[in-house]
Amino acid sequence: MNPTFFPNRPTRSIRLTALTGALALLACTASAQQMSRLAARGPQIVNAQGQPVVLRGVNVGGWLLQESYILKTDTLDCQRRIQQGLLRTMPEKDVEEFYRQYRAGFVTKADIDFIAKQGFNCVRLPFHYDLFLTQQQRWARTKALQSPKSDAALTAYVQTLSQWYDAGQLFTDLDQLDGIRAIDNVLGWCAADQLYVVLDLHAAPGGQGTDPNINDNFRPLDLWKRRDAKGRLIYQDVTVRLWEQLARRYKNDPRIAMYDLINEPHNLNAEHGLSADNQELSAFYSRLIDAVRAQKDEHLLLLEGNGYGNEYTNLTPDKLRVKDKTGLVYNSHRYWCPNDAQAADPNPNQINLVRNLAAFRDRWQVPVWVGETGENSNEWFAAAVQQLNAQNIGWCHWNLKRVDAGTSFLRVKPYGSILTAEGRAKLLQNSKFENCEVNRDALFALLQPADARQPFARHTLPATIPAAAYDLGRDGVAYHDTYSARIDYREHKPTNTGDQYRNDGVDIQASTEAGAGGYAVAHTEAGEWLSYTVTVPKAGQYALQLRATNSGPAPARLQLKLGEATVGTFTVAADPATTGWQTVAGGTASLPAGTHTLRLLVEQPGAVLGWLRFAETKAAAQGGQ
Template sequence: MNLTSFSPCRPGRLARLTALAGALGGLILTASAQQMSRLSARGPQIVNAEGQPVVLRGVNVGGWLLQESYILKTDTLDCQRRIQQGLLRVMPEQDVEEFYRQYRAGFVTRADIDFIAKQGFNCVRLPFHYDLFLTREQRRARTKALQNPKSDVALTEYVQTLSQWYDAGQLFTAPDLDGIQAIDNVLGWCAANNLYVVLDLHAAPGGQGTDPNINDNFRPLDLWKRRDAKGRLIYQDLTVRLWEQLAKRYKNDARIAMYDLVNEPHNLNAANGLSPDNQELSAFYSRLIDAVRAQNDGHLLLLEGNGYGNEYTNLTPDKLKIRDKTGLVYNAHRYWCPNDAAARDPNPNQINLVRNLAAFRDRWQVPVWVGETGENSNEWFAAAVQQLNAQNIGWCHWNLKRVDAGSSLLRVPPYGSILTAAGRAALLRNAQFANCSVNRDALFALTRPADARQPFAANTLPGTLMAADYDLGREGLAYHDTYNARIDYRELKPTNSGQAYRNDGVDVQAITDAGGNGFGVGHTEAGEWLSYTVTVPKAGSYALQLRATNAGAAPARLRLQLNDAALGSFSVAPGGAGWQTIDGGTARLPAGTHTLRLVVEQPGAVLSWLRFTDAKAAAQGGQ
């Protein structure tokens, strides 16, 4: 039964049915849900029902229940609302709804969750849009408003419609909401893999900041500013109501680790007409916490500070005006900042630096968790997670999937334009788990020890080594590149200047050399190097060759080492002569497994491959 079909003049019956649905939702748990151990806070630790510490290390499934433009490579469209506006210009509204139904059905599935579990993670953070908890009929009112994005009249009409539904008890109550179905699916898939789930309200009603890509809002900061005809901060009322309904349904569900009440509030400041010290956020969190606890829900509650989740002035436990101060967890989102253990922010309530994060935990005796971290190079990932692991601080990588990108765990093949029928069909197909490729280097950086190194490709000599297939491992161990991690958010230079294939500091670019694998190493600087683990089954003399091109004005020079001993050298002629195969002489290679190192002495070349051939056979072939 669709509860929204009841008239506002019959609120009593609606309230009784809503209460019954909430009670049933809170009682009906699967066997797998019962097997999960309920998490709680004990001082600065998260513990299970047996009192054992649990450190949550997981993956975000962003871009699924809220589309972010850069994840889908639709950057000019800026946010989900504008993607939908574009779609509505080329197809009827019912077809847009059908596209999104198919998109939600395929972008993340059981196969994706199984993959996450197999990599050793123990949780999934589930970012979602509030509009998935509207009925499809109610969502039409939002669609009508987004089709007139600059119209204050259309926005006011939408707000008043929400107010009427709110007063009638007709919001977030239907049993078949798209958001509930998605949550229930993820809970089932995760519990089957012993993964916890963090429910994350990623796009709150009205928008929690100024960035539309995150908020998908109509106007900046409307969660904090927009009032309805009765003078209420109606979007805040809606957010409270949504969490009340979720708490009623899931309060007994041990599969859920935490409720992330509002993702990344930001730019709440005097310049935007709000207080300079988080007063609005403090009052709102107090209201949300009390609302959840009023449902007899003891789940951990994750708070996110101002400034994209990091600044907690007036949000510490002593400042929150709440009846129950237990079960609070404090969040940080770590992007483009130093991983140096000694780095410190002078503001103790700004906690994205690891030292501040640990100090905040110890000062307030509350658990802390990094709900998002990523969007950087593999070297930054490895340094970040190793610092956090050393402090027993959990973290959640952003993100599982991106289109044609190396920082996510899975790479979705390019699909064209989302505004064409062919592009949409390709997106739905390419985003399926079976059609994605694993970014093995990013995964290696997140899950392996600091001193780990292993071959990226199986290299047996004689044979050909692709230049871009250097070993997996950290900077200084598998490779050396002078700019290998972004530690300042103001620095927009990509760590991989070629922006292809791998996610290290090494600058890998697409190339057209017919004998290569489509990728070459360029943008080199003197002193940079690449390491390759090679196996030599039989000792012997080998002829060395390098395939490269040099568009510069001076020769490029490289030397080759075997286990730190000189092996050969190459000089790549300048002047844009095209791809050259350069002889590097002959060298004696002992049998066994060794490390080859290709060192840049004079930059300028783009490198395609190295080749080792049996010197005797090569000489005979040349006769």
């Protein structure tokens, strides 16, 4: 039978597709029914049985909003400018197709399955409001972003947005919107793994601050300032309507843990023509909360304070003018700050320090949650989450993926430029889960106890061990470096000066030296050390060698220790005129059978370290490098 003769009858393939989709929907519904709706009970988040739930999760940023530093397009500053660059070289339909492919591959079920296998229980989903516009509506926004300095173009877009708003044409026919498709996919993937989802409006209409990378806005703070021809704060009206529609759709969905109403409002202050005490933010949150609750939606609502999510003057429960104050959760975003349990801010409403965060929770009897934390060294991660875990405060790591970076869980290989066809093709390939490299050290830091140490690689003697293949673990446990965590946001010095391979305080740089595994340990200082777990199959004598360079003014000296005993010493001669590699003999070590921890201690700094070699004395006598 030729199906073309029956234009109103679905073909067999279409019927099968519809059946498959229906079965998938039933499976997702079944998974959703297995998950328990979360609620607030005093300072705790609890499930339907009243049991406390501590949400520990991962952000999937850079996917539904491209942040420049995640993709290594820093000079482009934000998604809007990335799109401007693309539109200079390709038609708009091709730009849309690139973004369709990007959204289809950057995060998939495989990524969500990976998150679940690590033991996390939630995913925070940052998204851009423009994904809830129709394609035709998004074209109107695109026209404005192509003329970034034109006030007339921006005014025209705002007026068009107002017309859609008044005509009830925004966020309708939800099943056809890219943002809804993405949310529904994530909900299905996460429910299959028993992961909760936090919906995060990361780039709000008009922009919630001054940082274009986060807001992707046309003008700073337009969410709070831009009025339409009728004098309305139209971006706020649009934001309210978006959350109304999301609440109507998802109000009965237990897979969603929280709605994160606005990501990181910042620089709402007198300097930028707004109040000095969060009056605008307080009024808008009150409006958003009432709008969601009016849909009979009882989901937890996550509030983010001024100052990138941390300052809550006039945002405390007693100050919010809302009909229903139940189900509120207060957020902190913790970056580049001290993890000392005794560190405190004199402002009790500034809650990025753990002591303030816990005190705020206890004073107001509300749950608190760290919606973002990370972007630091493994040592900082470990200290941060252990402080939070001790207080039973949940947290969400930023981020799942980054291009050529060690702070994320998955490292995307460099791809060139997003503004070239070759670069875009490589980005689409390199960012797929199966092509990413797992940053095992970052995961280890977040998920293991403070005193945990494990081999980074298997070292069975005799062997040549790359210097950068030291054990996994915290500063003082697996290694020691004089600067291993950034605790002041004004300090931009990297903890890993070479910015290569691993995310500890150890300074690692690229190297082509044979046997070094592509990397070398540099910028050593006196007192620093590296530990290596080695397996010795049988007791014996091992000749020790170190491959190193030293362009400094004085010889470098290092000791190899087994416990407190020194089993080898190395002196790397100074040669200021060259960076040539030397193979330095360290003597002969008598090592017992078994698994041992060896520690390479810097006594006198200056050397760049390539590898350590342990050769059986007989083999060493016959020669070697």
